[in-house]
Amino acid sequence: MSRIQKAAVTAGFTYVQFGLAILTGIVLVPLTLHYLGARSWGLWLATGELLGYAGMADLGVLGVLPWMIAEADGRNDRAAMRRLIGHGVWLGGGLAAVYAGVALLLWSVLPSVLRFTEADRLLVGAPFAFLVAVNAIGHPFRVFRAAIGGLQDAFFNGALSIAHSILTLAITIGLLINGYGLYALAVAAGLPPFITFAASIARLRRIAPDVMTGWSRPSLAEARHLLTNGAGTWLAAIGWQMLAATSAIVITYLGHPEWVPIYSCTAKLSQVTMQLSWVTPDSALVALAQLYGERRSVERLREVVLMMLRLHLLLSGAALCGLLAFNPAFVARWVGLEFFGGRSLNALMAVGVVLYSLSHGFITTASVLGNRLRVGVAGLVNGIAQIALALVFGNWWGLNGIAVAGLLASLATSIPAGVLLLRPATELTARHLARDLLTPWLTRAGLLVVLAATAGAFHRTIDLMLSAAIAAAISLAYLWHMRPLYVGLPLDARVALWLVRAGLMPPTSSAGGAPATGALDRL
Numbered sequence: 001m002s003r004i005q006k007a008a009v010t011a012g013f014t015y016v017q018f019g020l021a022i023l024t025g026i027v028l029v030p031l032t033l034h035y036l037g038a039r040s041w042g043l044w045l046a047t048g049e050l051l052g053y054a055g056m057a058d059l060g061v062l063g064v065l066p067w068m069i070a071e072a073d074g075r076n077d078r079a080a081m082r083r084l085i086g087h088g089v090w091l092g093g094g095l096a097a098v099y100a101g102v103a104l105l106l107w108s109v110l111p112s113v114l115r116f117t118e119a120d121r122l123l124v125g126a127p128f129a130f131l132v133a134v135n136a137i138g139h140p141f142r143v144f145r146a147a148i149g150g151l152q153d154a155f156f157n158g159a160l161s162i163a164h165s166i167l168t169l170a171i172t173i174g175l176l177i178n179g180y181g182l183y184a185l186a187v188a189a190g191l192p193p194f195i196t197f198a199a200s201i202a203r204l205r206r207i208a209p210d211v212m213t214g215w216s217r218p219s220l221a222e223a224r225h226l227l228t229n230g231a232g233t234w235l236a237a238i239g240w241q242m243l244a245a246t247s248a249i250v251i252t253y254l255g256h257p258e259w260v261p262i263y264s265c266t267a268k269l270s271q272v273t274m275q276l277s278w279v280t281p282d283s284a285l286v287a288l289a290q291l292y293g294e295r296r297s298v299e300r301l302r303e304v305v306l307m308m309l310r311l312h313l314l315l316s317g318a319a320l321c322g323l324l325a326f327n328p329a330f331v332a333r334w335v336g337l338e339f340f341g342g343r344s345l346n347a348l349m350a351v352g353v354v355l356y357s358l359s360h361g362f363i364t365t366a367s368v369l370g371n372r373l374r375v376g377v378a379g380l381v382n383g384i385a386q387i388a389l390a391l392v393f394g395n396w397w398g399l400n401g402i403a404v405a406g407l408l409a410s411l412a413t414s415i416p417a418g419v420l421l422l423r424p425a426t427e428l429t430a431r432h433l434a435r436d437l438l439t440p441w442l443t444r445a446g447l448l449v450v451l452a453a454t455a456g457a458f459h460r461t462i463d464l465m466l467s468a469a470i471a472a473a474i475s476l477a478y479l480w481h482m483r484p485l486y487v488g489l490p491l492d493a494r495v496a497l498w499l500v501r502a503g504l505m506p507p508t509s510s511a512g513g514a515p516a517t518g519a520l521d522r523l
Helices: 003-036 038-058 061-074 078-113 118-150 154-177 182-190 192-207 220-244 247-253 257-282 285-294 298-334 343-368 372-397 399-412 414-426 430-456 464-481 493-501
Strands: none
Touching: 003 038, 003 154, 003 182, 003 257, 003 298, 038 061, 038 078, 038 118, 038 182, 038 247, 038 257, 061 078, 061 118, 061 220, 061 285, 078 118, 078 220, 118 154, 118 182, 118 192, 154 182, 154 192, 182 192, 247 257, 247 372, 247 399, 257 298, 257 343, 257 399, 285 298, 285 343, 298 343, 298 414, 298 430, 298 464, 343 372, 343 399, 343 414, 343 430, 372 399, 372 414, 399 414, 430 464
16 A cells, blocks of 8 residues: 555545534534533633643643654665664653652642632542543553554554444443443543554554564653654644643633633634544654655655645635634524634634644644644744733734734744745745645635625624535535545545546646646655
């Protein structure tokens, strides 16, 4: 199976997983609100963001490990792969204690800062402690799941992710209905990963038994190598955590934990569609790492990076149109109009899907191409700027101010930094970006975005099905209008052939009538 086929399989499974996530959210959010109430759920969401920061205690090792294994695989260096996995397990065991310590430290400090009452502490404390304990125990075993990703075992990894999602849903529903309260959410988050860890270990023993034996004793040099590479990813992850998973903390700090479900429900569809728009380009990151490991031409790298950025822009633009037209009616009918933050907040979140997707594309490709520490610093600066702006603008403009803060932070930090950090490896210039990426998209998307926003303004007067039909029509019009930009994308040959037959992409091959499928098809 070629690299692009593996990327396509990975993307396909991820889309199925996100489909399950959408259905899960539709079912679980009203159920959770019913059994827990808005305040209790808001407190748990804020507490969960504390755990997200504690999860940064892995120092980026797990984030960078799949790329490093992919680079070693591209060089056919099995000894390096053994060293990476073995040292990853050793480091994971040590960092588990750091994770638990950070989590307990945050719990001892932040509830007072967030103005938790004594009843709030009693409600959240025990489920929080349970989740910390199981996450710490499982920390070193995450290395094996990362290794599966680095080896691009696409079918197995995809099936495992889907099984994980189904199990999480079943546990949550079962325990909520039976009255376990916040323990239902804690157990559902903590236990299913152990099944995926066990399955990953068994799979590695089958497909790559040589990398599961002969691990050397931990050495300072190899540990430093892993930590140095992970440092950039770690800093970037902290920055992204600040950007994407601090809203509940800020809102609670401002004294309105009951606003957290409003922000969360309004943002639910935008968060899901943003992640969906990342799936296809992100599925090629491991292949990009392998290509970079081969140390071939700069032109080839630049072409691949530009195609991945164009995919981010095209897919997030479709999400933008759908969110503007459909999300107001969806949230109002899903959980009630009282949990919809308004059309202005929805518009800011929809624009954020495009802006954050573009930022994500710049940052991840720059990180894969070796600028990990600088990328991490840029991500950290972005996160700090977002929190500072959110505290100021949130105090002035409420929920809208918090959404604006993230947009301004990305425009000022991560996007320009990503452009600069891609230049050494790809010789990418502002001219390339304007000519090949931004200008063609902006000239074609503008009118459809305005049309989608106009349709969303009538969410109180049209029913959900009509709103969905209008949003689908606008999104299909967007896909049709963007068809000249599909040429040269990193698509599987069968997908490209389907696009040609649907009239969405012209045949460009001079032989055999098969369409050219872009840069990644030549990996």
